[in-house]
Amino acid sequence: MAVDSVSGSFSRETAAARAGVLVMLLGMLMFSLNDVMGKWLVATYSVGQVVLIRSLAAAILLAPFLWISGPKKLFAVERPGLQLARVVASTAEVFSFYFAVVYLPLADVMTYWLAAPIYVAAVSPLVLKEPVGWRRWSAIAIGFVGVVIALEPSSEALTLPALISILGSMFFAFMMISGRSLRGTPDTTLAFWQIVGAALAGLVWAPFDWTPLKPLDMALLALLGVVAMLAHLLVNRALKLADAATVAPLQYTLLFWAIVFGWLIFGDAPRLSMVLGAGLIVASGLFIFFREQQLKRQGRLRA
Numbered sequence: 001m002a003v004d005s006v007s008g009s010f011s012r013e014t015a016a017a018r019a020g021v022l023v024m025l026l027g028m029l030m031f032s033l034n035d036v037m038g039k040w041l042v043a044t045y046s047v048g049q050v051v052l053i054r055s056l057a058a059a060i061l062l063a064p065f066l067w068i069s070g071p072k073k074l075f076a077v078e079r080p081g082l083q084l085a086r087v088v089a090s091t092a093e094v095f096s097f098y099f100a101v102v103y104l105p106l107a108d109v110m111t112y113w114l115a116a117p118i119y120v121a122a123v124s125p126l127v128l129k130e131p132v133g134w135r136r137w138s139a140i141a142i143g144f145v146g147v148v149i150a151l152e153p154s155s156e157a158l159t160l161p162a163l164i165s166i167l168g169s170m171f172f173a174f175m176m177i178s179g180r181s182l183r184g185t186p187d188t189t190l191a192f193w194q195i196v197g198a199a200l201a202g203l204v205w206a207p208f209d210w211t212p213l214k215p216l217d218m219a220l221l222a223l224l225g226v227v228a229m230l231a232h233l234l235v236n237r238a239l240k241l242a243d244a245a246t247v248a249p250l251q252y253t254l255l256f257w258a259i260v261f262g263w264l265i266f267g268d269a270p271r272l273s274m275v276l277g278a279g280l281i282v283a284s285g286l287f288i289f290f291r292e293q294q295l296k297r298q299g300r301l302r303a
Helices: 002-041 047-069 080-103 106-113 116-127 134-151 160-181 187-209 215-241 244-266 272-297
Strands: none
Touching: 002 047, 002 080, 002 106, 002 215, 002 244, 047 080, 047 187, 047 215, 080 106, 080 160, 080 187, 106 134, 106 160, 106 244, 106 272, 116 134, 116 160, 116 272, 134 160, 134 272, 187 215, 244 272
16 A cells, blocks of 8 residues: 555656646747747837837736735835846846847847856855855856857957847846845746836837837737746746756757747858857756755755
8 A cells, every 4th residue: 555655656746747847848938939029029119119018918917916916915025125126137138138139149149048047156156155166166167168159259249239148148147146035025026026127118218219010010019928928937837846957957948949940930040159159058057057956955055
């Protein structure tokens, strides 16, 4: 009887882990579709206009969850100063991304964004007081080399959009770090204020560069916010179904989709330097992640 109970429990955990993997893969595909639609739309409409309508659509989708959790939680937040800084960073990150994809291939932009965990690991000793040993410092150094290779620093390749991509990925890294420090804040509250910040910035920008909306594009702009919100929900669900060590590395499938969609839809052939740099960034990020998971299992955070 005990053996059957253990076997049944193991089967349920295995099924949940498999479901988590599938849900995470679907979430990454949704994020990729969001990126493709964003790149398509900012070719016609201003970044402010796209961000404004995207934010309004996301707010409508989030409204029922906010109603269930209770409006009071939106304002009774921990560390308001850090919350405000996170909203500013998230708004800057969104604008940076959409500005970058106007001028750069999706794969290039995604490569820079996937370097964010490397930045987080590099500043954790200073900000989060988390010790980092020589193994992770070595991986961080390799990751930075990958960023430099992908950036291809030269007078021709070191462009303003490329620099904005790097800056945007640093804003994203700050969001990850601040998220660790705001564990007591519900996800819906964090998402709400991020949406509010982006909507306000879009509202300021959009009137100065407004393009009349076509009916189909209006639907796509609204769908942009819905797809992004669904992607976040899928990722959160995946993390509840399976361990982070199982599903988190699947975020790097974003790069695969960026290359595929960029090539098929926008005709962007990946550069050799981008492929080499992306490989180093992904390898570095995976090593850092699995090393941290190993240390957590051992009950300590040192290398």
